[in-house]
Amino acid sequence: MIVTRSSGSASKKIRVRMNLAELQRKLIATARANVPGDRVPYAFEKRVMALLASRVAPENLDLWVRGLWRAAVSCVAVALLCGAWAFLTPTITTSSTDLSQDFENTLLASVNQGDQTP
């Protein structure tokens, strides 16, 4: 066994003194012989089921939130498209009146008619 530092390649000397392949074989054999236990903690399955139950409820809520978010995003997108369409399409100019005037005339048509009749 080497106990003091000496000249020459250390790893080479270790290999000579200590058969690393044999050491590896022995340690692997130890690990093979040492089969880990399959003991399950008390009421482990109950804990797993409780955990699953607590996760299922938020998941349902998540689905609703996700759905509502998607609906909100779709609504905003539709609103933006309508807005863009209203701004970008060329306005059809009628002779003198604009849309608000036409709307008002239509709405008040019956009243105007009533005024004109004697």
Next chain:
Amino acid sequence: MERTEAELIAAVLKGDSASFEPLVQKYSPRVFATARRYARRESEVEDIAQEVWLKAFEKLNGFRGEAPFEHWLMRMTVRTCYDFLRGHQRNRESSFSDLTEPENDWLDRFVTAPETAAENVEAARLLIGRVLERLSPPARLVITLLEIEDRSVKEISKLTGWSVPLVKVRAFRARAEMRKILAKMAKDKYL
């Protein structure tokens, strides 16, 4: 009458999550035994097992029933253990200067007369534990499955999702890595 596995799985998929409990009860010993190969602390083992079952429940609709449920679950267990190893890479660079007295004695006995160093003793178990902890995650997984559990390359390929050539390459590298760690251990002890 006791329900079959297929019936239990079908019931869970239809929304009856209580039918999952018999499956947890039946297969937890195997999940725990596998997890104990990769994690030392009991709390970590339990975390792994819990993670495996949560994943199994979430991904149960991906189980096609072509292979037994146990195989599907063991694939998930091995992959979860691998994720655990990747997330807990500790002590990989530390030295072997803190070996306990029984470990030192065992190594001394091995150096003087290798045949007298018994394999199935606590000191050797501790030593192999230390060596495995210093391996990289893929090396540890491959050494455990190939050398310790004595599985075939094909089996490892199925369990890990790695291709057969990749398993072979990783096995070759893992053995070299292990030899390097043992050389370091010898160097730390005797030089």
